[in-house]
Amino acid sequence: MASSTSDTDARRDEYATFAPTGETCPECDQPIGPLEICRRGTAERHSGPPAVVYRHTKCAEKYRRR
Numbered sequence: 001m002a003s004s005t006s007d008t009d010a011r012r013d014e015y016a017t018f019a020p021t022g023e024t025c026p027e028c029d030q031p032i033g034p035l036e037i038c039r040r041g042t043a044e045r046h047s048g049p050p051a052v053v054y055r056h057t058k059c060a061e062k063y064r065r066r
């Protein structure tokens with residue numbers, strides 16, 4: 001995965017995809033199913049660079065840009 005986006009926004013919604021096995025949605029703390037479309041995004045951390053997270057589509061709506 002050669003992503004070279006310069007992320008300055010700490011929390012953002014990027015695109016729809018499938019989550020890796022075992023990913024948990026940080027918004028609702030529920031696991032994301034292996035065949036469930038979700039939204040890839042990043043989340044601010046207390047230390048270090050933003051972490052890549054996967055959210056349920058409905059949980060990511062508030063981060064989606066209009």
Ligand SMILES: [Zn+2]
Pocket residue numbers: 025026027028029030055056059
């Ligand atoms: Zn969720």
